[in-house]
Amino acid sequence: MARVRTLVIVLGDQLDLSASAFDGFDAATDLAWMAEVVEESTHVWSSKPRTAMFLAAMRHFAQALEEAGRPLHHVRLDDADNAGSLAAQLRVDLARLRPTRLVMTAPGDWRVLQAIQAEAAHAGLPLEIRDDRHFYVTVREFRAHAQGRRSLRMEHFYREQRRRHAVLMDGDEPAGGQWNFDADNREAFGPSGPGAVPPRATFEPDALTREVLALVERRFADHPGQLDSFAWPVTRDQALQALQAFIDERLAHFGRHQDAMWPGEPWLHHSHLSAALNLKLLNPREVVAAAETAWREGRAPLESVEGFIRQILGWREYVRGIYWTRMPAYAESNALAAHEDLPAWFWTGRTDMACLHDALAQTLSHGYAHHIQRLMVTGLYALMLGVQPQQVHAWYLAVYVDAVEWVELPNTLGMSQYADGGLMGSKPYIATGRYIERMSPHCQGCRYDPGERAGDRACPYTTLYWDFLMRHEALLARHPRMALQVKNLARLSPDQRQAVTDRAAQIRRGEVGALPA
Incomplete structure (x- = not known):
């Protein structure tokens, strides 16, 4: 094979014929490179809709490149000699194609950037990373x-x-x-x-x-x-x-x-x-x-x-x-030192909380939920339960068809989980079940009462709201936007506080909210 002048790396979230990586592309000497690899669906347990979205879009873009007359080296997921990861596949193909340089549009994932830079260095090839013109701001x-x-x-x-x-x-x-x-x-x-x-x-x-x-x-x-x-x-x-x-x-x-x-x-x-x-x-x-x-x-x-x-x-x-x-x-980031595991039913939707069941069921069916369902249903529950934010991040990255790390990670760790201590969001977004009752009719058909914070019918959101305030009372009392909420703790007697703590412990042990498999 004649030596390639420029290998243009095209990632699964860069499906644009006018991308900066194609500036100056010469069909006589240059070659586009795309690789579908299993690693992109397994480094987090990627849902079927998300994986299908990326692969279907990539394969249609490969057709568009062919129709535009741009030579392409396309490694498909089901190719027998697929190396399994972007880094491994790129190493194999650099040895095979022998380009003189690499060009790409800036990726949307730090992990991917590090992997490609490492392979370029290993091959001793210059790598030019160009601005992504799909953004207003560099x-x-x-x-x-x-x-x-x-x-x-x-x-x-x-x-x-x-x-x-x-x-x-x-x-x-x-x-x-x-x-x-x-x-x-x-x-x-x-x-x-x-x-x-x-x-x-x-x-x-x-x-x-x-x-x-x-x-x-x-x-x-x-x-x-x-x-x-x-x-x-x-x-x-x-x-x-x-x-x-x-x-x-x-x-x-x-x-x-x-x-x-x-x-x-x-x-x-x-x-x-x-x-x-x-x-x-x-x-x-x-x-x-x-x-x-x-x-x-x-x-x-x-x-x-x-x-x-x-x-x-x-x-x-x-x-x-x-x-x-x-x-x-x-x-x-983990500013609140959260360490609980994400409930297993986030992956199945098997919960008797009506709002969460609805959000999880549609997420798993379609790979989609709108911003309030993400922030104030799934994210709110994980925040108040005290789930380790990296586990929440991995779940969001895995299940939504629009999830690319540059957008998903700050929204999850910062806005949803307050793991960055307030860089993204000006306060922790916490609420009782009354918020969900106000914004939807979910509570009307739910076995839990959003007005109860303890006892068998207490809404887990309401229980966890008060438990969150108690666990982080010292920190939040100094927060200008949270101080009034923390002051409400003074209304709770020691026995009422203990009842909340006991109910929250039941929720964390999986005794509340989860349906049998």
């Missing part, structure tokens, strides 16, 4: 934003980006005269529920995707999750269709009820675009522009559009900056 720019600040807050960062990129701005002022419409976007559904909800954009698996689904069922038979309803966009064209469907059918109703939950309704008015964004099938600029245009044309209210854009231009960019400026130490 890591260097985020570092400059963070430098010298006593504290970091997403809201400050978000406003800077609105001004810088002229998004939802009327001259020098924010559209509508305010930056944030959260006060308009936190309503529950009424007693009759969400009403008619437009169906999500679904895509019937084609022959290539069906081939992947069969492979995943065969190769990862013991992994969690189901593939019966797999219908995610796995191509650029499908992702664009999904974007248009959201803008036309659900954006107008997204804001007001974006924090609401309803049993058996996983999709509601959310966009379901995060996986397509994170695999780079969509560019955030086109998503933000489509939402802003819908508002300016009178097709969606400002509060919905602002709430949606904040998730992309604000939160998505912010968590990436936190990840790449704080790794690798950030991954070991």
Whole structure:
């Protein structure tokens, strides 16, 4: 084989023909390289929907590269000589292909970056890592934003980006005269529920995707999750269709009820675009522009559009900056010294807590749950139970189709589990079962009472809320946003405190909440 000039490394979350790694690509001398390896589904116990999402999208992108006339060396998961890991496969192929240099777009996972850098060094080859143009803000720019600040807050960062990129701005002022419409976007559904909800954009698996689904069922038979309803966009064209469907059918109703939950309704008015964004099938600029245009044309209210854009231009960019400026130490964060194991039923959904059962069942079926289900149902329970945050991180990374470490790790360790001590979130997000009762009807059909903190009918969320305050009383009493909650402990007698502690111990032993296997 003639020696390759440039080997362009393409990872499973870099499925973009216009990625920076392809700048200057010459089909006569250069070669793209993709590898499907079992390690990416086993370093965490990746669910079937997540693995299928990545593999189906990768194989369709391989077709797109071929159609674009770009030579590709593609190692498939079911190839007999597959080396099993990115590092091992790259080492084999560097010896076989003999490139003079390596080029890639910056990856989204610290572990992967270290592995590729190590293999390039081992082979004695230069490795050029280029900026990922799918983000508004480079890591260097985020570092400059963070430098010298006593504290970091997403809201400050978000406003800077609105001004810088002229998004939802009327001259020098924010559209509508305010930056944030959260006060308009936190309503529950009424007693009759969400009403008619437009169906999500679904895509019937084609022959290539069906081939992947069969492979995943065969190769990862013991992994969690189901593939019966797999219908995610796995191509650029499908992702664009999904974007248009959201803008036309659900954006107008997204804001007001974006924090609401309803049993058996996983999709509601959310966009379901995060996986397509994170695999780079969509560019955030086109998503933000489509939402802003819908508002300016009178097709969606400002509060919905602002709430949606904040998730992309604000939160998505912010968590990436936190990840790449704080790794690798950030991954070991455990500010609350949490050490409990994640309950085994998180992997099966076998719990008699109605809200958790619903969130886990849809997660395992679809690889999806919206942000409140992640933060204030699954994440809240793990936080107050005292689960080691690295176990929570591994679960989130494994089960969701949109999970890439740069976005999942800070959201889990920082925002959800307060493991970074307040870098990401200004306080621990804790609540009793009353919060879930307010935002959904789950409690109406649940055996537990959110108003009870101890006893056989006590809601585990409520018990664990008071137990969390007691366990961290000294720390939280000094916290300006938690002091009032801690003061409520003074209302509890010693006997009431002991009753909470005893009930919490039952929950941690698995005597409460778990259903028989």
